[in-house]
Amino acid sequence: MAIVEGVCGKTEPDADSPICPVCQEPGQKVKEVTVRSLLKKEKRNGLAGTEYFLCLSRQCPTSYYTKEGTHFTKYDLTVPIWYKEESPVPICYCKGVTDEVILDHVINRGCCTTLDEIKAHTGANTGKECLTKNPAGR
Numbered sequence: 001m002a003i004v005e006g007v008c009g010k011t012e013p014d015a016d017s018p019i020c021p022v023c024q025e026p027g028q029k030v031k032e033v034t035v036r037s038l039l040k041k042e043k044r045n046g047l048a049g050t051e052y053f054l055c056l057s058r059q060c061p062t063s064y065y066t067k068e069g070t071h072f073t074k075y076d077l078t079v080p081i082w083y084k085e086e087s088p089v090p091i092c093y094c095k096g097v098t099d100e101v102i103l104d105h106v107i108n109r110g111c112c113t114t115l116d117e118i119k120a121h122t123g124a125n126t127g128k129e130c131l132t133k134n135p136a137g138r
């Protein structure tokens with residue numbers, strides 16, 4: 001649902017991004033601090049200060065990859081990547097708001113129709129830790 005997708009963690013392929021080595025689709029550039037923050041501790045050794053990209057394909061198990069071909073799976077992260085999992089999934093990682101909570105406001109309660117209302121009612125999109133908590137880093 002569009003209103004849920006627009007709340008946090010914007011994802012769109014970068015034109016100059018290398019393709020994911022697994023699904024061959026272009027990804028989105030992310031900062032190393034995001035990758036470092038979300039990778040499980042035992043996986044962080046593989047980080048070497050290069051450029052990282054987030055795989056945007058729903059079906060692909062890859063999370064982050066580099067143009068050199070290093071890649072991590074979604075299971076290497078401490079949080080689920082929302083568009084690769086079934087509902088309920090986190091939408092706002094800072095405030096721990098799921099798609100179910102937002103859809104409840106929009107559909108069942110009918111009290112939210114705009115992003116501003118969703119922000120005010122659920123707290124989604126009001127956090128400041130996206131860089132280190134949201135897999136998209138924003």
Ligand SMILES: [Zn+2]
Nearest residue numbers: 020023055060
């Ligand atoms: Zn992929």
Ligand SMILES: [Zn+2]
Nearest residue numbers: 105111112121
């Ligand atoms: Zn509401």
